[in-house]
Amino acid sequence: MDIWEKVASLAKRRGFIFPGSEIYGGLAGTWDYGPLGAELKRNIKNEFWRSMVQERSDVVGLDAAIIMNPKVWEASGHLTSFSDPLVECKKCHHRFRADQLTEKKCPDCGGELTEPKQFNLMVETYLGVIEGEKQKTYLRGEITQGVHVNFKNVLSSTRVKIPFGVAQIGKAFRNEITPGGFTFRSREFEQMELQYYVRPDLKQSMETFEYWKKERMGWYVSLGMKKENLRFKEHAKDELAHYAKAAFDIEYNAEGEWKEMEGIHHRGDWDVRRHQEFSGEDMSYFDEETKEKFLPYIIETSGGVDRATLFFLMNAYEEEKVKEGETRTVLHLHPRLAPYKAAVFPLLANKPDLVKTAKKIYDDLKKDMMVAWDDRGNIGKRYRAQDEAGTPFCITVDFESQEQDDVTVRDRDTMRQERVKIGELKAYLKEHVR
Numbered sequence: 001m002d003i004w005e006k007v008a009s010l011a012k013r014r015g016f017i018f019p020g021s022e023i024y025g026g027l028a029g030t031w032d033y034g035p036l037g038a039e040l041k042r043n044i045k046n047e048f049w050r051s052m053v054q055e056r057s058d059v060v061g062l063d064a065a066i067i068m069n070p071k072v073w074e075a076s077g078h079l080t081s082f083s084d085p086l087v088e089c090k091k092c093h094h095r096f097r098a099d100q101l102t103e104k105k106c107p108d109c110g111g112e113l114t115e116p117k118q119f120n121l122m123v124e125t126y127l128g129v130i131e132g133e134k135q136k137t138y139l140r141g142e143i144t145q146g147v148h149v150n151f152k153n154v155l156s157s158t159r160v161k162i163p164f165g166v167a168q169i170g171k172a173f174r175n176e177i178t179p180g181g182f183t184f185r186s187r188e189f190e191q192m193e194l195q196y197y198v199r200p201d202l203k204q205s206m207e208t209f210e211y212w213k214k215e216r217m218g219w220y221v222s223l224g225m226k227k228e229n230l231r232f233k234e235h236a237k238d239e240l241a242h243y244a245k246a247a248f249d250i251e252y253n254a255e256g257e258w259k260e261m262e263g264i265h266h267r268g269d270w271d272v273r274r275h276q277e278f279s280g281e282d283m284s285y286f287d288e289e290t291k292e293k294f295l296p297y298i299i300e301t302s303g304g305v306d307r308a309t310l311f312f313l314m315n316a317y318e319e320e321k322v323k324e325g326e327t328r329t330v331l332h333l334h335p336r337l338a339p340y341k342a343a344v345f346p347l348l349a350n351k352p353d354l355v356k357t358a359k360k361i362y363d364d365l366k367k368d369m370m371v372a373w374d375d376r377g378n379i380g381k382r383y384r385a386q387d388e389a390g391t392p393f394c395i396t397v398d399f400e401s402q403e404q405d406d407v408t409v410r411d412r413d414t415m416r417q418e419r420v421k422i423g424e425l426k427a428y429l430k431e432h433v434r
């Protein structure tokens with residue numbers, strides 16, 4: 001099994017990620033996050049928000065609607081340029097993205113392919129209550145435009161001054177020709193983005209661009225991604241999106257396959273200029289100090305929440321040899337990302353005193369963090385189960401606990417155990433999770 005299969009299998013077995021609508025045979029390109037996956041994904045989004053909004057004074061947050069006035073997509077260029085080249089096999093009628101094929105024949109049956117035609121990725125939907133008069137709208141293909149159409153609202157309702165940014169997290173939809181690679185290419189997915197507005201000065205804006213490249217790369221590393229698994233890839237001039245002045249991807253090394261995880265793009269003034277043209281609203285910024293009026297340049301960082309989740313899982317996954325003939329599967333997730341920060345066990349489930357003390361600890365910790373409970377099977381099995389879930393600490397209440405008022409805390413990565421006073425447990429966990 002390669003890393004993709006290993007992670008997909010663990011994700012299904014332990015409840016991180018399930019195929020969407022599975023009991024009906026699934027729906028290509030859709031995925032459901034299970035109990036552990038929902039926690040992991042939310043922790044990733046919370047860390048993004050913390051570093052991009054909470055800890056900064058030059059960035060504010062926003063949460064725009066998924067369905068927007070269709071004019072937005074005319075202005076942004078999505079209705080004309082948001083497409084991939086599609087080819088179809090004349091024999092088996094399977095469809096492929098021409099730019100992803102290495103040979104000019106069908107990879108499934110070897111048949112002859114049609115000429116590529118541009119296939120638009122926007123997902124259409126219809127709003128309104130009168131049949132025949134329903135309005136065609138779109139599920140947003142990127143979350144970006146919700147920020148730019150609110151540029152003036154943010155300026156007039158907050159105290160931000162250029163340079164400043166607006167961060168957003170939310171769902172996007174693309175009718176991908178070839179969804180696949182587990183969650184890597186989905187038709188419904190989530191993005192976490194920053195749109196950072198700067199003066200329209202090429203040199204200065206390129207410095208900001210470099211700054212954000214470094215920040216974003218540093219964010220993944222700070223949450224435990226191994227440096228050797230990350231790299232920048234520059235887009236060649238002919239690969240640049242219709243609006244971009246410069247673009248770099250942060251790529252993750254999935255066992256030798258480098259895959260895009262996030263893009264850092266210099267969008268020029270494309271979005272504000274186009275929305276000004278199409279809406280007729282003045283989108284310019286007025287600088288109180290210099291008395292200049294201008295359309296700002298935009299530096300964007302655009303990451304996929306699902307891709308980050310997938311690659312954090314791959315990065316954390318290890319089949320570790322514990323001793324001769326025994327391996328354990330462990331997720332070395334950063335404690336801040338781990339679904340559960342700790343698990344609490346009574347050593348024996350049939351000893352009411354142990355269960356009572358353990359329950360008390362569990363109930364108390366739950367007020368501050370996600371904690372798991374397990375009283376099944378033997379302790380060794382419970383440790384293995386928590387290793388697979390990525391739980392950094394296992395807390396066991398044993399017979400000594402009754403006399404000494406302490407518990408055993410076992411570390412996921414080193415498997416070492418130490419005794420911690422029950423009264424100090426919460427502080428201990430908070431300290432180690434940070």
Ligand code: ATP
Pocket residue numbers: 142174176183184185186187188189190191260261262263302303304305306307
């Ligand atoms: P790709 O070249 O892989 O199709 P893209 O360059 O079109 O991606 P962007 O439009 O720059 O992607 O979107 C920003 C981020 O959103 C990507 O880096 C990726 O993490 C995420 N993303 C884009 N499309 C998908 C998808 N179909 N499924 C999951 N995540 C996606």
